[in-house]
Amino acid sequence: MAEVETDDRPHCERCLGHVVPIVHGMPGEELWGAANRGELAIGGCLVYGDGRDPCWACRSCGLEFGTSDQDRTQARSIIQRLIAEAAPDDPEP
Numbered sequence: 001m002a003e004v005e006t007d008d009r010p011h012c013e014r015c016l017g018h019v020v021p022i023v024h025g026m027p028g029e030e031l032w033g034a035a036n037r038g039e040l041a042i043g044g045c046l047v048y049g050d051g052r053d054p055c056w057a058c059r060s061c062g063l064e065f066g067t068s069d070q071d072r073t074q075a076r077s078i079i080q081r082l083i084a085e086a087a088p089d090d091p092e093p
């Protein structure tokens with residue numbers, strides 16, 4: 001019910017454009033849907049896994065940035081929201 005549109009994500013460091021969270025590793029089906037709608041970026045197999053991986057991708061200029069814990073937390077919460085929105089009403093058994 002309380003659908004609050006909180007835009008807590010940063011803006012592009014270069015062009016101040018709209019950014020989307022980057023999903024690292026293999027995304028599930030629900031994330032592919034979101035990626036196709038341009039709501040997130042797929043990081044693919046380019047994963048360092050040691051904190052160097054950027055969390056945000058700019059939709060305008062393609063810049064990838066954001067490696068702080070705060071960026072990571074924000075990006076993850078948006079990804080979780082996209083997963084929740086994509087989830088069917090009755091989960092598979």
Ligand SMILES: [Zn+2]
Pocket residue numbers: 012013014015016017058059060061062063
């Ligand atoms: Zn940009």
